[in-house]
Amino acid sequence: MNVSVLGAGAWGTTFGQVLADAGNKVTMWGLEPEIVEDINVNHRNGSRLPSVDRLPESMTASNDRAQAVRDAEIVVVAIAAQYAREALAAFAEAIPDDAIVVSLMKGIERSTGARMDQVVREALQLPAQRFAAVSGPNLSKEVAARQPSATVVASSDPVVAKTVAQACTTSYFKAYTSPDVVGLELCGSLKNVVALAVGMCRGAGYGENTAAMVQTRGLAELIALGVASGAQEHTFAGLAGVGDLVATCGSPLSRNYTFGANLGKGLSPEEASRVSNGVAEGVPTTEAMAALGKALGVETPLATAMGRVLNEGLSCGEMLQELFASDVSEE
Ligand SMILES: NC(=O)C1=CN([C@@H]2O[C@H](COP(=O)(O)OP(=O)(O)OC[C@H]3O[C@@H](n4cnc5c(N)ncnc54)[C@H](O)[C@@H]3O)[C@@H](O)[C@H]2O)C=CC1
Ligand SMILES: O=C(CO)COP(=O)(O)O
Structure with a gap:
């Protein structure tokens, strides 16, 4: 599948590697031009994920929002939680109408008390059936080293949960599903x-x-x-x-x-x-x-x-x- 990952921090980049290992074509969007360049030129993210020497060839990066999500079937969001609403608003027009949106974020918005499923869906005007959350014991450095790990994909739509779980399943990363967003x-x-x-x-x-x-x-x-x-x-x-x-x-x-x-x-x-x-x-x-x-x-x-x-x-x-x-x- 074509997957876009918004946020090239430690976990966004690690999850991008998982998705690439699972056979997807992965486009990272990063705020920082030097990280985008590092990924494209050196196949590394030396500032956020220095423990990985070489990211998969099927991972590229862009600073251009529209270009980053143009062909996305799944859009994964890995932005610091307090900035997610504002950052996502700038993607609202660009994300394809049928794309599934997945949150990796683990936070509550301080100014509103909103969970990230609420923030993402409000910012993107997204129906519940197109949303999934991924969460589990996933310390990024260990997953990036391809140590065996598991996670949970939750969505109100079981087909969406299964689609996302299959898209991120590798020989070292196991995804379970849940309806409990x-x-x-x-x-x-x-x-x-x-x-x-x-x-x-x-x-x-x-x-x-x-x-x-x-x-x-x-x-x-x-x-x-x-x-x-x-x-x-x-x-x-x-x-x-x-x-x-x-x-x-x-x-x-x-x-x-x-x-x-x-x-x-x-x-x-x-x-x-x-x-x-x-x-x-x-x-x-x-x-x-x-x-x-x-x-x-x-x-x-x-x-x-x-x-x-x-x-x-x-x-x-x-x-x-x-x-x-x-x-x-x-x-
Ligand atoms: N690192 C980990 O082991 C795991 C992290 N998570 C969650 O994933 C989320 C991201 O974590 P990391 O990537 O590890 O954090 P990080 O600190 O490495 O990266 C944060 C990301 O947020 C982006 N960001 C910050 N302000 C922004 C703004 N105004 N506009 C756009 N982008 C902005 C940064 O550019 C960066 O890509 C967090 O909610 C974290 O709790 C979830 C599972 C594992
Ligand atoms: O959520 C995590 C592991 O599952 C990562 O924890 P930290 O955000 O504290 O690094």
């Missing part, structure tokens, strides 16, 4: 907030018990928010839920975990941001997660405490005390 979106975006908190505990020097406590209580928050939003509970027990939580909360390859670890070591959010290699989506999503909890009447002690870390400079010890402050209650 809302659950998948919430798993992918909200686990980043938990990864910030677990990373913070690790950076501060705490061990397995503390990390397990924060990760598990975080999962409980994800499930409560998901169920109140109409998601299916079992999505949270799958690859996109527990699977991605385990990968992201356990790896220094995760930007969210690393951002949190730097906070735990005593860096301010601004300092942690400066040394971050790529977008840490959990930072703007923290506020959105706490706001979602308020709107749905769901308690979000972890997101609320992490919000205070980011906005008021709470230390890791103070953040954990916030979690301990509630009355004795059933788990």
Whole structure:
């Protein structure tokens, strides 16, 4: 198939390689002219994905929006979540009327509280049947090294989910399908907030018990928010839920975990941001997660405490005390 990938960051480029390995013709669109040139001339993305020496020949890149999506049967979006709406508006006229649009993004829009399925569909005036979301335990460097990994493709249309899953299936990358778009979106975006908190505990020097406590209580928050939003509970027990939580909360390859670890070591959010290699989506999503909890009447002690870390400079010890402050209650 002809597939266009909008956003030539670490994951956009890695997923482009997966699609090319699966036999598709892949056109990347990148904002940065030097990245587009690097892909076309050197078959590399040295700034965002330096671990890959040579990208497949069937991957090319363009700065020209109309040219990048002209023949697309599938358009994949991998842009930092807070900029997605504005960036996509510029593609609205150019994307072919029958193309499927796939979001790889894991964030909540801070200014509106919208999930990425909502942002993409609003920005492109896209019916639900032409949308799919992809989410799972997919640390880009590991997938780029073609280590065996799996993901989930969710769409309200099972044919669309299957089409996208087939388009990104390779000998090392396995895609499962799901009808639960809302659950998948919430798993992918909200686990980043938990990864910030677990990373913070690790950076501060705490061990397995503390990390397990924060990760598990975080999962409980994800499930409560998901169920109140109409998601299916079992999505949270799958690859996109527990699977991605385990990968992201356990790896220094995760930007969210690393951002949190730097906070735990005593860096301010601004300092942690400066040394971050790529977008840490959990930072703007923290506020959105706490706001979602308020709107749905769901308690979000972890997101609320992490919000205070980011906005008021709470230390890791103070953040954990916030979690301990509630009355004795059933788990
Ligand atoms: N890296 C990973 O392991 C994974 C990342 N994701 C998600 O995929 C999304 C993209 O992540 P990465 O590519 O890794 O991030 P990155 O930080 O490497 O790249 C971000 C991309 O957003 C683009 N961008 C930023 N502002 C823009 C604007 N105003 N207009 C157009 N483009 C703009 C940048 O040019 C860049 O291509 C994020 O939501 C992330 O959570 C999902 C799974 C795995
Ligand atoms: O979502 C990811 C792995 O599944 C990537 O996590 P980071 O965005 O924290 O690097």
